[in-house]
Amino acid sequence: MRRRTTDGGFDAAQVRPWNDGLDGLAYGGDYNPEQWPLDVQLEDIELMREAGVNLLSVAIFSWATIEPREGELDWTWLDATLDRLHEAGIRVALATATASPPPWLTRKHPEILPRLADGTVLHQGGRQSYSVTHPVHRDYALAMAGRIAEQYRDHPALALWHVDNEIGCHVPRDYSDAAAAAFRVWLAERYGTVEALNEAWGTAFWSQRYGSFDDVLPPLVAPAHANPTQQLDFDRFSSDSLLDYYRDLRDTLRAITPHVPTTTNLMASTGTKGMDYFSWAPELDVVANDHYTASADRERHVELAFSADLTRGIAGGAPWILMEHSTGAVNWQPRNRAKAPGELLRNSLAHVARGADAVMFFQWRASKAGAEKYHSGMVPHAGTGTDLWRSVVELGQALRALGEVRGSRVRSRAALVMDYPAWWASELDSHPTADVRYTDQLLAWYRELWRLGVTVDVVPPTGALDAYDLVVVPTLYVVTDEGAANVAAAAERGATVVVTYFSGIVDEFDHVRLGGYPGAFRDLLGVRTEEFFPLLEDEAVRVSGSLGAFTADLWTEKSSVAPGVEVLAAYDDGPLPARPALTRRAVPGGGSAWYVATRLEAEGVAAVARAAAAEAGVLPGAPATEVDGLELVRRWSDDGTRSWLFAINHTDAEVGLAEAGTELLTGAEVEKLTVPPGGVRVLRQDLPR
Structure with missing residues (x-):
């Protein structure tokens, strides 16, 4: 692998908190103003105020808009966007715009395109059409990240850097010539000698012994089963290569804005196996995750809870950012169904219950064109006179009411x-x-x-x-x-x-x-x-x-x-x-x-x-062990004197809890907590000092 930058003199203590300047929990999503005319962009600001939005990811897929032709840079629309958001009191997770290279780049340098194990080239026309190990792509991506950092290093709306986007989502394994060369370097660093490689890979079997690292290839399509340790090491290498790409982009940003935190949106769930996120976590100033439920799974709320707990585990127990989920249907499952009444609130607050200090969506406004036009947004195609929009506003109100849970943690035995x-x-x-x-x-x-x-x-x-x-x-x-x-x-x-x-x-x-x-x-x-x-x-x-x-x-x-x-x-x-x-x-x-x-x-x-x-001795008391479908999770203050009990009712029946305290979503003082069918309640409880 090829490291081009360094943060050798970096002092982590100078990085400001990612939610500095925010009051309570963060709320928002991906914002793509380049898809819309000015009148819609101006309307967006008013609607964001109505919904309570205070954090947006911007410029994720904007490379071709910023640089439509090589060397021709247009910042006017992005300058105006960030100025408007700042005036509205909205903070920005500004992206490096590298998530999808512009068509001119892949036409000029088709060698940066990734390949499958059978040699198939993955061409321009979707997104992530790049090999993270190719030095030409790395040079262009670092240059773009550096330009954005220089342009907005002092902008008051800048809260944190959003590096690339869902790194490895579409190309977790690249078998291109560039990847093969990087794999050999990685193996030489891991094993030191080809003799050690042969021992580790058991190459005495099937006459696979290597005389030089130069003879090694990725596990391409072969006449028989590939060497299993070769396959396992290629998985490790691929995860490391994707992380190395993140590091290079991050270090480019750090060199210009050492005070601004950096992250990238992971995809920690039972559906993403390509990256070892436990090894990624130390490189992130804050862990961020994207999560989408499967509409065909009748117990999708359980997988959601697992993924949230996994994200918290990756973060070492620290609060984290839910960078993306959906307000309703997505566009990429076999059958894309809208969420049931109350499901948007339940999904969102389940993530908060399990450690998220931010609730964000893809995306702010549902697109009218492109591959994800049927992916739901915070502002749906049907506009604001809809149940979905009312749910988005309701969620914003709920998150404002829960602002005091920010920074608290989950405890598990x-x-x-x-x-x-x-x-x-x-x-x-x-x-x-x-x-x-x-x-x-x-x-x-x-x-x-x-x-x-x-x-x-x-x-x-x-x-x-x-x-x-x-x-x-x-x-x-x-x-x-x-x-x-x-x-x-x-x-x-x-x-x-x-x-x-x-x-x-x-x-x-x-x-x-x-x-x-x-x-x-x-x-x-x-x-x-x-x-x-x-x-x-x-x-x-x-x-x-x-x-x-x-x-x-x-x-x-x-x-x-x-x-x-x-x-x-x-x-x-x-x-x-x-x-x-x-x-x-x-x-x-x-x-x-x-x-x-x-x-x-x-x-x-x-x-x-x-x-x-x-x-x-870890079984909780009733009713947690008696009501199938009642989700109870606590977050705790650092000193352990205050807790917030999240009660999420996935059933169609009312549930009563013998718990007293202040219910934050209604503001009521209660001696017994009642959770309505399909509803959520959050109870603040204080312990004597």
């Missing part, structure tokens, strides 16, 4: 361990079954903890686990010695640790840990597996034991347990009758280690999750 390399490697080819999907178990266990009302932090394997009484480890196929020891230490400290199948199997080089599965966790769990017995399509087994009888599918294991390990459930039928399917080992130090050796149906996961949460 349960952790869900997530790892992007484990995600990448667990879904490689040539595995015991092609049907393992990493996020399947991740979301299955999260969902049941959500239903129990257990607030969860999503953390990496090497993250601090000291604060957690319950640690769930789903499908951690790749794990380092450090990560495995960290999980074991949590049980030795007294936590209840739950590990699921296909965990601990290989090290960071995708080498099998010999001696029996589950490899790195074999001693912790007291379980030794001789062979995997994945189930055939549509095959299922019965599992029964002290927690009940359940159906399971996809995966079974031929296992035995060490003395003292309790078999909580065994297979009743299938290829391994009477073999252990669920075990528990009491760990010296007071904790325990549970192993789930099959894919349980939802009822089975729920039973195990409840038992483990009860043992760990």
